[in-house]
Amino acid sequence: MPDANGDRHAVILSGGGAYGAYEVGVLKAMLTGQMPQTSFTPIDPDIFAGTSVGAINAAVLTSQIGSGASAADAILFLEKVWMKAIAAGPDSCGNGAFRIRGDLFRYLNSRCIANPAQAIAEMGEDGAVIAQSFVDRIFNFANASGPVVNRALEFVDLSTFVSSGPIQRLLEGILSLDAIRSSPKALRVVAANWETGEVRVFENKDFIDGQGREIVLASSAIPGFFPPQYIGGEAYVDGGVVMNTPLKCAITAGGVVLHVIYLDPDIDKLPLKVLQNTYNTLDRTVLIHNATVTNEDIDHAAWINEGLETIERAQRGELLGDQDLRAFAQVAAEIAKSIKGGSPYRKLTIHRYHPHYDPGGGGIGILNFERERMVRLIELGFIDTIYHDCDESHCIRPN
Numbered sequence: 001m002p003d004a005n006g007d008r009h010a011v012i013l014s015g016g017g018a019y020g021a022y023e024v025g026v027l028k029a030m031l032t033g034q035m036p037q038t039s040f041t042p043i044d045p046d047i048f049a050g051t052s053v054g055a056i057n058a059a060v061l062t063s064q065i066g067s068g069a070s071a072a073d074a075i076l077f078l079e080k081v082w083m084k085a086i087a088a089g090p091d092s093c094g095n096g097a098f099r100i101r102g103d104l105f106r107y108l109n110s111r112c113i114a115n116p117a118q119a120i121a122e123m124g125e126d127g128a129v130i131a132q133s134f135v136d137r138i139f140n141f142a143n144a145s146g147p148v149v150n151r152a153l154e155f156v157d158l159s160t161f162v163s164s165g166p167i168q169r170l171l172e173g174i175l176s177l178d179a180i181r182s183s184p185k186a187l188r189v190v191a192a193n194w195e196t197g198e199v200r201v202f203e204n205k206d207f208i209d210g211q212g213r214e215i216v217l218a219s220s221a222i223p224g225f226f227p228p229q230y231i232g233g234e235a236y237v238d239g240g241v242v243m244n245t246p247l248k249c250a251i252t253a254g255g256v257v258l259h260v261i262y263l264d265p266d267i268d269k270l271p272l273k274v275l276q277n278t279y280n281t282l283d284r285t286v287l288i289h290n291a292t293v294t295n296e297d298i299d300h301a302a303w304i305n306e307g308l309e310t311i312e313r314a315q316r317g318e319l320l321g322d323q324d325l326r327a328f329a330q331v332a333a334e335i336a337k338s339i340k341g342g343s344p345y346r347k348l349t350i351h352r353y354h355p356h357y358d359p360g361g362g363g364i365g366i367l368n369f370e371r372e373r374m375v376r377l378i379e380l381g382f383i384d385t386i387y388h389d390c391d392e393s394h395c396i397r398p399n
Contacts, residue, residue: 009047
């Protein structure tokens with residue numbers, strides 16, 4: 001519900017695979033008020049916007065609240081989901097996010113497979129998927145045009161060997177589509193249209209039977225690792241391809257006080273490797289790209305604030321300088337369009353939460369769901385939020 005000032009609070013959750021456990025820690029501090037050494041007041045967000053793993057977290061919270069839980073109870077439920085259903089313990093059979101097809105050790109492990117019939121069924125399913133993919137690629141190689149090297153590279157498809165069955169079954173058990181549609185909280189989930197490259201923002205009303213859980217799976221379908229999800233006959237993949245931190249969605253939904261939780265550390269606090277290698281180069285490239293886009297979105301919000309403040313000063317009859325006029329010119333058209341559309345902009349407050357240093361694992365860490373690591377990430381997010389410093393985090397606060 002809106003706060004004492006009538007401002008709607010929004011939580012924005014970015015993508016980042018296993019690092020999504022950090023978001024759980026931040027939310028646990030924000031929503032439960034378990035922050036004894038601070039004067040932080042718990043919030044009850046009106047809007048949840050998420051991409052990829054952020055979409056999973058946002059959808060679960062919206063579903064729980066739609067089922068009658070408080071925001072505090074919803075985040076404690078989400079924490080249990082991460083610890084008991086998603087995290088991989090030393091004695092567990094993999095994690096609750098994905099499994100590798102053709103894993104002989106799994107087929108022979110009695111803890112993973114209840115009986116021989118189940119082992120045979122799973123082996124048969126995996127074998128059929130891998131064989132069909134191989135046949136399709138042989139056919140493509142034989143009939144496609146172009147250089148032989150290019151056609152040979154099309155044989156490589158890691159997603160053939162990865163099953164998203166675990167996360168699909170988990171979402172079927174914990175997501176209520178009825179609760180999401182009727183929830184008092186606005187939900188925004190971002191996915192990328194794999195054919196057009198366009199952003200698609202799904203809302204509560206889109207979570208209907210036959211596509212509701214597929215929306216969340218699409219938003220978290222990492223290209224090349226998970227296969228695309230088809231919604232309405234169109235292929236969709238991880239929303240992080242086009243919008244890893246869905247800030248604009250929350251603003252469009254009416255958010256005024258924005259709590260942005262993203263999973264990229266400060267680039268300047270990641271030391272360059274003395275000996276460069278392809279993996280670290282690609283990892284750093286992705287981090288720089290994500291940080292740049294997030295910072296641009298936040299800077300844009302700051303420009304909106306400056307433009308609105310310029311309008312207020314002009315209305316008071318104050319003399320405007322060149323800097324004021326430039327601030328207004330940057331966003332004048334956007335402000336005018338918003339007013340014409342019947343939803344005028346309000347000054348935004350943006351709180352930023354993210355790990356300032358690499359929490360360990362690098363880019364490949366998005367696939368590491370070991371339980372001990374999940375515990376550390378949740379604790380890190382919780383502690384970072386307890387001692388959150390707006391000045392250090394470069395939050396946006398209007399004058």
